[in-house]
Amino acid sequence: MSAYEEEMETAGNLGRRLGLNRRQFLAATTGMAAAAAVAAAGPMKSAARAATAGNGVLVPPGKRGIILYTVRDAVSRDPRSTTLPSGFRPVLEELSRIGYKQVEFAGYAQHANAEGGANLETVEGARLLRTWLDDNGLEAEGNHGFIPGSWPLNQADLDRFKLHLEIANILGMSHVGTGNDPTGSAYKADWDVAADKWNTLGELATAAGLKLYTHNHDVAYSFLLDSGPLDAQGRPTRSSGIRRLEYFLSQTDPGKVWLEMDIFWAHVAQYKYKTYTAPDGSTQTQVFNPLGVVQAQTMRFPLFHAKDGKINTATSNGYDMVPFGTGDIDYKSFFSQMGAKGYHNPMYEQDNAPGGTANPAQSLEYSKLSYDNIAKLRG
Template identity: 75%
Template sequence: MSAHEEEIEITNALRRGLGLNRRQFLAATTGVTAVAMAGAGPLASTAQAASGRHPRGTLVPPSKRGIILYTVRDAISRDPLSTDLPSGFQRVFEALSRIGYRQVEFAGYGQHANSKGGANLESVEGARMLRRWLDHYGLEAEGNHGFIPGSWPLTTADLDRFKLHLEIAHTLGLGHVGTGNDPTNSAYKDDWNIAAEKWNHLGSIASRAGIKLYTHNHDAAYNFLLDSGPLDALGKPTRSSGIRKLEYFLKITDRRDVYLEMDIFWAHVARFKFSTFTAPDGSTRTDVFDPLAVVRANARRFPLFHAKDGKSNPATANGYDMVPFGTGDIDYAKFFRGAGPKGSFNPMYEQDNAPGGTANPGQSLQYADLSYDNMAALRG
């Protein structure tokens, strides 16, 4: 048993002996009281129902419960000299480990300059420091939303920086490197062909390094591809054959070298927003997007997910309001049951609006705590 595992066993034994649930224990034994006890509002009942009771047979095994660090970016970037709340990578790793997370996904390697290690850890030496902290707190890094060259053909500088990120990934033990952006923001087939050429090339480099290259989606990537005439004044197609952009990307990229991370929230936004298209003959056709069907048809190509929840709100442009995991209307139990064998994929809790600012500086870690409980409580 490792030192960290022993610490966890002692911690759990103490908690049981004191008769405390995990939330109460965190408040009693760590410096994150404001985070752990801030559940007095409308979200409290959900968290309290799940806290401390994570039965076997849950859909997401403990070792697969992850978080992308973008969710707690405010904690990572705040000045440790100005607050008692967790600040910087090391202290945030500690807080996430105590909550129960076992996986993290990076969103870059920057933190506040006053944090241990300094502001910029985007180097092999910085990665060694991060790896020591990850190992100490029993965390495994799965991926990073980092540098993907924008140029094509590649410049020497871009290729060198991409290879540096692969070296950093090896140091951290990452199985995946990727980006938080779509492969291209274009609606046109020719631009997606170019994007696929670049991603196939980069993916082959990553594969030779033993790493999977992945792209992340927003809602626009699941809109319909413009690939049919008549052409506009610039010679661009104005109609669609009905295939969606990212599905076309899947078709024309090498399944051995290019992978995807579905942001499940944005995929559901696409389902709400993009249900009709103008066919080559000028007729309007309906096709309702099914995110889970795309995953089932390409299961081996979705090793990562962003588990981001939304509460239905048809009055808004996106159709959903972003909320902590497990408090929205996206049926994650159904999605995870259908996405593949239990433990075959890595869901990363994400919430873009988790930081609470000066009004509630502990909010993002509070939401991370609540979302962990709700992910752990999902049953088959």
């Protein structure tokens, strides 16, 4: 057997263990060495700042984060109407008191009556936010912010994107991104366009010392339509078996484009997207392995959304969102086996944390419960 054949056989064996076929594994790992080299020389502020911990702690104290979308009700609440923390400054103070060390922003808007006013998506607003972060020993790691929809870029979108890069640097971020998938399309041609756009935006972010990342929902890990007979609009109707976001990874520069895996939605994809129609018309089964995808190129996932789910097959998603540590997703295995210990930044998120008028304190209560459960994780 030649050296090349041995390499292909090794790739096939490892890919099968990760739940990927050989072609997918090779596509997923293309550029891995380049990614590691860029990561070593590029913006690695968060890894350098990471606190270490013994006793098998899987998420060190300095890496315990939260996306502010989880507590969006508190951030947007009128401080004049309640004694609960309301607006950015009091909410950041409360999150720090709980123990969080990292935050991920979900935009820069708050209630108009909160200190600083409604809109902090400005240079001055970013400086104010940075003061509150520093006062509370918090680090901003990223933001679900503005990504231009236009392509090619128009000047207005380009200027706003550059403003977001400037804001990110004022806040001390290592990453800047979005809460949306690169495209909602099922078709290869649209993912090719998305890859071109993200490579360009990633180059701008890298020049600003930042890592540009995209976020996933479950549909991004469904199967790409890239082959088979064409429909009336000339679009392919079948799949070669590669998933949309895996294809995106293979087409984007690993030194300019990164991902934030939402682990909950990845498990929903595991539940929902198990079969595809192959080019020959046959139905093929392939169960998605979220951990395997990360293991194959772990440096491309600097952030995660640590969102838990309790199995409920009576729903279309197969899971209900619950506070971290109260669900069925095996975070102990995920965090202990994903590789690159100390590199990743897991952000607790729970879309349904706000309790509304019935329980206005719920999102912060869930944040405390979830922080405690993250801190308890041991390998």
